Amino acid sequence: MDEVTEPQDDHEVHEVPIATLLPAYSPRSATDKGHVRTLAEAEGSLPPIIVDRATLRVVDGMHRLQAALSRGAETISVRYFDGDEPAAFVLAVRLNSEHGLPLTLAERKDAALRIMNYHPEWSDRAIAAIAGLSDKTVGAIRRRAGSSIAQLDVRIGRDNESHPLNPKEGRLRASELFAENPTASTREVARLSGISATTAKDVRNRLLHGEDPVPPRQRITKPIPAEAAPIKVKQPIQSLHSHDRRRAIDRLKADPSLRFSESGRMLLRWLDVMANQKDQWDTIANNLPGHCAQIVAELARQCSDDWQHFAATVEHRIDAVS
Numbered sequence: 001m002d003e004v005t006e007p008q009d010d011h012e013v014h015e016v017p018i019a020t021l022l023p024a025y026s027p028r029s030a031t032d033k034g035h036v037r038t039l040a041e042a043e044g045s046l047p048p049i050i051v052d053r054a055t056l057r058v059v060d061g062m063h064r065l066q067a068a069l070s071r072g073a074e075t076i077s078v079r080y081f082d083g084d085e086p087a088a089f090v091l092a093v094r095l096n097s098e099h100g101l102p103l104t105l106a107e108r109k110d111a112a113l114r115i116m117n118y119h120p121e122w123s124d125r126a127i128a129a130i131a132g133l134s135d136k137t138v139g140a141i142r143r144r145a146g147s148s149i150a151q152l153d154v155r156i157g158r159d160n161e162s163h164p165l166n167p168k169e170g171r172l173r174a175s176e177l178f179a180e181n182p183t184a185s186t187r188e189v190a191r192l193s194g195i196s197a198t199t200a201k202d203v204r205n206r207l208l209h210g211e212d213p214v215p216p217r218q219r220i221t222k223p224i225p226a227e228a229a230p231i232k233v234k235q236p237i238q239s240l241h242s243h244d245r246r247r248a249i250d251r252l253k254a255d256p257s258l259r260f261s262e263s264g265r266m267l268l269r270w271l272d273v274m275a276n277q278k279d280q281w282d283t284i285a286n287n288l289p290g291h292c293a294q295i296v297a298e299l300a301r302q303c304s305d306d307w308q309h310f311a312a313t314v315e316h317r318i319d320a321v322s
Contacts, residue, residue: 086118
């Protein structure tokens with residue numbers, strides 16, 4: 001992301017004839033006459049305005065310019081900006097968001113859309129910080145714009161780093177690169193995998209600790225729609241014997257991708273409880289008070305149905321990935 005925070009030569013002030021200046025490509029829809037009047041009646045000199053050196057078009061300060069005209073001035077103090085039109089507009093939005101008369105919500109939204117057209121690669125957070133909006137509002141503007149805005153796989157954030165829209169794929173690619181060359185620098189891996197250097201460093205640290213390179217929150221898959229057709233439950237090829245089941249659960253407990261996620265730990269707890277020997281279940285059933293038997297049996301059947309559906313959902317995910 002090309003940062004534009006201050007005009008070049010920002011400490012040098014020039015006195016420029018007002019008649020030579022052109023109006024701004026302003027994020028404002030109109031000049032506020034009341035604000036102009038307040039500035040014109042204020043004591044002291046007006047702060048310098050920002051002007052594009054190449055075109056003499058005002059970048060920031062149209063209210064001050066109008067106030068100077070109201071005072072009868074023929075010249076105005078100017079600080080020059082060197083850059084193209086998109087950079088000038090971004091600077092104008094930033095400065096109007098930081099000082100003076102605030103932009104209206106509609107003006108900030110229009111400004112965000114215009115910046116998005118100039119820089120579709122900028123992240124929602126980066127644009128939001130400039131326009132004075134929330135990133136969710138900028139995201140909604142981007143969605144409404146649809147195909148009129150270039151759709152890119154990578155966005156540049158406020159940290160000036162590249163961030164893939166699908167961070168999981170970038171992390172997996174980085175883990176492959178580290179596996180191929182353990183001595184590779186994080187910055188080089190970040191460049192090749194399209195992720196930030198910070199993310200590449202996190203991937204390396206996770207691999208060194210035997211963890212999944214993708215954090216738990218990024219491993220969550222989209223839920224299966226409730227209105228989808230019922231999933232056909234597959235019959236297992238063979239049932240696990242009780243000792244095999246115990247060994248399988250122990251292997252799962254050693255998997256860091258399960259141990260380091262809340263959903264994984266919950267699953268391991270459930271499986272651990274269900275791994276009792278068959279004779280233990282028989283003992284529990286035989287010792288159950290008669291007045292509880294019917295409701296326990298019904299609950300057991302419902303739990304069985306839930307586990308069958310869970311198994312079918314997991315198998316559905318396997319088929320989708322395959």
